[in-house]
Amino acid sequence: MSLTLQNVSRVVEGEMWIDDVNLSLEPGSFNVLLGRTLSGKTTLMRLMAGLDRPTKGKILMNGVDVTGVPVRERNISMVYQQFINYPNLTVYENIASPLRLAKMDEKEVDRRVRETAEMLRIDPYLDRLPLQLSGGQQQRTAMARALVKDSQIILFDEPLVNLDYKLREELRQELRALFKARNCIAIYATTEPNEALALGGNTAVLNEGRLLQMGPTAEVYHQPKDIITAEMFSEPPINVVPGRVSEEEVTFDDTVHFRLNSDLRRLTPGEYQFGVRASHIGLVPHSDDDLELPVRVDLAEISGSETFLHVHNPHFDLVLHLSGVHAYQVDQEIKVYFPTHKLYAFDAQGKMVHSPARMRDQ
């Protein structure tokens, strides 16, 4: 079972919601749709599900054109951000409902419901009503309903955003494991790059209705094709500093210079945007190439056991992602070390023209 989108567009009231998307998903794959709010993730999923028809383009399943086939005749499941269950049916009946509609034999229904409930660890609550469950259990019920029938496509539309952080991590891991054994196409929409990285599989990056890049998640992370993908696919977003490359050195905002290292020598002289990940800037030098920058602290944002340090020098702002809790005073002067061999370079159009050689510690 494969799903292919060919030049799919959707225009709603004159606005381009989905712009010429080409996408091919393999059976048994886990695919993450990564994009900010309003980037078109839900719209694209609705098209894949058959809830909406594309304005232009074709949707193929196993090579067969299903563009006009309504959702009732496709074999798909969907899990939503809200916990959608039948309010007056028990958990058991909720999970059984898709099977009942498919007129499945009662014994088989029972077997499958119990198996799926066990898999999602809601088997002790089968006799309860959805409203008597916690949010996490309600969403597990909704997931069980989606998983109980053998759908060829299962769509997850930000299913974990309404759950607290602990539950989210727990359910995310289980979800990934559940799909290892299945031969269906899973599509998972999220706004969070960390979630995409945790889920693995493939990632498709959407921005303003356009598909920017699609590939194995790690590859998209390490080799973003353009500056938007690079910014979107890291948390905090990648630092972008404008700079100029001349014959023998790189200049940031006319103030900071360093000699071209072997890595960057291939770049033709001109104006570039340089990207450096927040986690790659350090408080201590990691190699001799590192560039020392005096900066002032704007804010130290402490999140769990990590610190996001916002700093600036007269010309640009930077964010550092440090492990451990670091307390800094506002306006404190510190030195940070800028890894010159871990730079991405993007040209005037925002296309990536240089990425760092893969780091040894990865």
Place this chain on the structure above:
Amino acid sequence: MQTKVENNKAWFLVMPVFLIVAFSAIIPLMTVVNYSVQDIFDPYTRYFVGTEWFKQVMLDSRLQEALLRQFIYSFTIIIIEVPLGICVALMMPTKGRGASLALILVAIPLLIPWNVVGTIWQIFGRADIGLFGAFMSSIGVDYNYASDPTDAWLTVVLMDVWHWTPLVALLCYSGLRAIPEVYYQAARIDQASRWAVFRYIQLPKLTNVLIIGVLLRFMDSFMIYTEPFVLTGGGPGSSTTFLSQALVQQAIGQFDLGPAAAFSLVYFLIILLVCWVFYTTIMNMQKDK
């Protein structure tokens, strides 16, 4: 030891409520209670009669018949109006200009004063000048609400259905609008039928507004006065004389203030009791689920 500071400020804050409730409910009600236990000849001559009037009222066959009629009537219109209201709400368009148009059209009967409703139906049902009456006689039905008790009943029920189904419909409509779109979407993905969507999504989500709808319709129809009064005057005979009309006849027609007051209290208690029983039953049913 902690000392508790006492002050009586709270009494000032609840005082307005006490005053309003006293003037709007307690004092008028107590006047009625006062009448119901006395036999009054003139402002200076009155006798305490205890429960005399209550006994008389409870044993009055005219009132017993009116009470029975009242129950049948309320039951009939609820049985008709609730399902019909749900159907209308389901058929009303949800988006665009059609939605506002439908809302206005449905709401029109609710905006008409009650005595005008009676007059409208009085004319509408007449065989010589009324559309409905003329239609009935043109298809060969001998229809005359002024002389035939069945026709009178039919007309009164029809009138109430026309007048009040929109209330149920509007309540249900708002209940339906409150269901998030994703529920319908999920049902489509589940390949659920139209009936299943109604049975398992819409109806459960409508339960609360339906409880309110049934309660409102019960209370209102149990107290119905103006429309049948204008339309049939309670006749022919006493076939459409409902409780409130019987009460008015006794209180104002015969000026039997004592029995009328006793009757009012009984009437009030019946409504209170039925609503309470209905409400607790429904609530218990929901809790059990």
